[in-house]
Amino acid sequence: MELKEKELVELAEKNYSVLNLGPTHPATHGIFQNVLKMDGEIIIDSEPTIGYIHRAFEKIAERKPYNQITTLTDRLNYCSSPINNMAWHMTVEKLINAEIPKRAQYMRVIIMELSRIADHIICDTVIAVDTGAATGYFHLFQYREMIYEIFEEICGARLTTNIGRIGGLERDFSTMAWEKIQKFMSKFPAALKEFDRLVTRNRIFMDRTIGVGSVSKEMAMRYSFSGPNMRAAGIDYDVRVMNPYCSYEDFEFDIPVGTSGDTFDRFMVRLEEMWQSYRIIEQAIAKMPEGRYYGDVPDFYLPQKEEVYSSMEALIYHFKIVMGENDVPKGEVYHSVEGGNGELGFYLISDGGRTPFRLHIRRPCFIYYQSYPEIIKGGMLSDAILTMSSMNVIAGELDA
Amino acid sequence: MLVNELGQLVQDKLTLNFGEGSSKLEYHYDFPVFIVSKDKLYDILTFLKEDKDLSFKYLTTMCGVQFPNAQPELEFGLMYQLHNMEKNYRIRLKVFMPKSDLNMKSITTIWSAANWMEREAFDFYGFNFIGHPNLKRILNMEEMNYHPMRKEYPLEDATRHDKEDKYFGR
Numbered sequence A: 001m002e003l004k005e006k007e008l009v010e011l012a013e014k015n016y017s018v019l020n021l022g023p024t025h026p027a028t029h030g031i032f033q034n035v036l037k038m039d040g041e042i043i044i045d046s047e048p049t050i051g052y053i054h055r056a057f058e059k060i061a062e063r064k065p066y067n068q069i070t071t072l073t074d075r076l077n078y079c080s081s082p083i084n085n086m087a088w089h090m091t092v093e094k095l096i097n098a099e100i101p102k103r104a105q106y107m108r109v110i111i112m113e114l115s116r117i118a119d120h121i122i123c124d125t126v127i128a129v130d131t132g133a134a135t136g137y138f139h140l141f142q143y144r145e146m147i148y149e150i151f152e153e154i155c156g157a158r159l160t161t162n163i164g165r166i167g168g169l170e171r172d173f174s175t176m177a178w179e180k181i182q183k184f185m186s187k188f189p190a191a192l193k194e195f196d197r198l199v200t201r202n203r204i205f206m207d208r209t210i211g212v213g214s215v216s217k218e219m220a221m222r223y224s225f226s227g228p229n230m231r232a233a234g235i236d237y238d239v240r241v242m243n244p245y246c247s248y249e250d251f252e253f254d255i256p257v258g259t260s261g262d263t264f265d266r267f268m269v270r271l272e273e274m275w276q277s278y279r280i281i282e283q284a285i286a287k288m289p290e291g292r293y294y295g296d297v298p299d300f301y302l303p304q305k306e307e308v309y310s311s312m313e314a315l316i317y318h319f320k321i322v323m324g325e326n327d328v329p330k331g332e333v334y335h336s337v338e339g340g341n342g343e344l345g346f347y348l349i350s351d352g353g354r355t356p357f358r359l360h361i362r363r364p365c366f367i368y369y370q371s372y373p374e375i376i377k378g379g380m381l382s383d384a385i386l387t388m389s390s391m392n393v394i395a396g397e398l399d400a
Numbered sequence B: 001m002l003v004n005e006l007g008q009l010v011q012d013k014l015t016l017n018f019g020e021g022s023s024k025l026e027y028h029y030d031f032p033v034f035i036v037s038k039d040k041l042y043d044i045l046t047f048l049k050e051d052k053d054l055s056f057k058y059l060t061t062m063c064g065v066q067f068p069n070a071q072p073e074l075e076f077g078l079m080y081q082l083h084n085m086e087k088n089y090r091i092r093l094k095v096f097m098p099k100s101d102l103n104m105k106s107i108t109t110i111w112s113a114a115n116w117m118e119r120e121a122f123d124f125y126g127f128n129f130i131g132h133p134n135l136k137r138i139l140n141m142e143e144m145n146y147h148p149m150r151k152e153y154p155l156e157d158a159t160r161h162d163k164e165d166k167y168f169g170r
Helices: A005-012 A066-074 A081-095 A102-130 A135-155 A175-199 A203-209 A217-222 A228-232 A263-287 A305-310 A312-323 A364-376 A381-390 A395-399 B003-018 B038-050 B114-125
Strands: A017-021 A033-039 A042-049 A331-338 A343-350 A358-362 B023-028 B031-036 B058-066 B076-084 B089-097 B103-105 B128-130
Touching: A017 A381, A033 A381, A042 A364, A042 A381, A066 A081, A081 A102, A081 A331, A081 A343, A102 A135, A102 A175, A102 A263, A102 A381, A135 A175, A175 A263, A203 A263, A203 A381, A228 A263, A263 A381, A305 A312, A331 B023, A343 B058, A358 B058, A364 A381, A364 A395, A364 B114, B003 B023, B003 B031, B003 B038, B003 B089, B031 B038, B038 B076, B038 B089, B038 B103, B058 B114, B114 B128
Parallel strands: B031 B089, B103 B128
Antiparallel strands: A017 A033, A033 A042, A331 A343, A343 A358, B023 B031, B058 B076, B076 B089
16 A cells, blocks of 8 residues: 555545544554644544653663562563563573573573563454454464463462563472463364364455565664564564573574564464474473572572471571672673564663663664554554554563 | 673773763662763764664663762763674663763764654753753653752651651661
């Protein structure tokens, strides 16, 4: 639906209407405001306003001890909060040079890949809903529910998980958690295949998505895209491969890459990534090493309860950790992970105090959402809605 | 490539093109960090993007920082992080400036992605990016009359004393 330059100039002489899309609108799945300049149904220009749920995380983090910042990261991309939690833990572990046992790393990989699947389920099914196919949404959401039950079993929470600790995980997976993971692993492939058959080759779906909201390679680089959106544009950048963290180098998986960067490609990249995440989880379960689920990080990892009740040192450490009394080395560190929608990075400056001196969060959708006016320019309003849902813009992360 | 090899490579190139002492090299974990002068930053970033060997084509992130206890001319800073995806080079650049002169040449002409990042730095710290197409607040409301990430604005109520460090033996 791209308009040619000449046609746009002709349109410039007409009268336009201004349409206020959002801040709360059922079709935008979150709090986004766009003031659109419209010529009939064609978008001439738009201006996004963000910040409706700004909670000043970067400022709050300057007051909180390192352990307590995990709860803030939950509320960034709340569709895949375990990835954010673990990205934060790994940042601090990098700062204090902590060694994490393989078992803890593999457990983290399982949790992160499960949450990536949950994130992509939401995004892909919502694209289908916006084109009018609601069945896939209700069908696959059962499996997202199963993932949330696994999280519930591991850490006790579903959405804002606060999963894991600096130095490892809070506890080993219980038998019940393993059973739930196995149940999910056995049932999910059939459901995903069914969803694929239901939606991907559907004529209406293809007509609505192919060629809509295209992003070229050049544009993706210029706007610092990352994650599935960037791969859909044809650039095979994945943090898991380029700068492996958490033992991702031990696993074999492919990076799906699109060609035209349109809504259909973004959908397909996410669909394939779910299969790849499934593969990684399979390998992690099969190769799960024996050992401890936490590293030797006494300054940050709470000692076991039995020890706290019986030994003096453990009690002291427990008290110090809870009060945020431990020394942290001075330094500045950047650590990034492949989040649900792109490269999620934490830039942390520590001055040796109990709290970070400065924490800057590289939020992927804050960076790529600014290209939205350029993408939807000259397209139809209904395509703009679809483009937004296929970009997986999460309000919590956008506004931090 | 090891971090110090990369650091040396970029440092040599910068010295060759911008003269001796144009950048100061430090290492922080897996990143070489270059502290460059404020007025040269725009040219250096352009050079790093265009150079054939380095070609840092991707702006990963940028943000402002403030060190209230540092010397006055080093109080405010900006951090830029670049990435060369083909060779997996990652570097960080920093500039420092005094509070009296927070003007900075906008890099939106090099990377469109810098648009909102610069608006965020303006919103939080009050940096004035010269040449920015639309420099206004992004996350906070327009009516706000201060820059909240600055250290002179404490997070909590200033009348509250129960969380002072002295009560915790610090």
